[in-house]
Amino acid sequence: MAAASDAGSAQAADPAFDPSQPFRCSPSVALRPEPFGALVYHFGTRKLSFLKTLPLVEVVRGLEHHPDVHAAIEAAGVEESQRPAYLRALAGLAASGTIEPRPTT
Template identity: 75%
Template sequence: MFDPGRPYRCSPQVALRPEPFGALVYHFGTRQLSFLKTTELFHVVRTLEQHEDVHAAVAGAGVPPGRRETYLRALAGLAGAGTIEPR
């Protein structure tokens, strides 16, 4: 279960390619291609490992407080897909 109070990282099986809309995500284990729909979400995923928990990564990416729940839901989905994982 996704816990934003814990530290996470981008899975080592995932490649991120920045794009103007956010990023392309390719998971080598599942061979699944997906998208990060905002540049802020790409920044959060790319910098997760540099923060003590997910909340700090979201705040560090400059996501306004009123939009943070939306990002936490998106990150929960990414955790469920194996794009990010606890570290």
């Protein structure tokens, strides 16, 4: 199951997260690969969190290369049955500022 340390069920709590829109990893965030996934450090908030699976790391890193969140999840090879869990995790990452809407200029 996809998990970010504070993702919870934040999709419902964050109306700004629309997976049909383009997103990216925030420029204020550094991802450090680990065997379990990645450490996430937000330079603005000085908050440390975790991406608990390698596929979730792949999705987050791939966001900037796809037209929307759904396409990034599909490109990472996430099974259909796991996609709702990934959307919840990504909504939590959006709420915490780890990922952000990508400008569509």
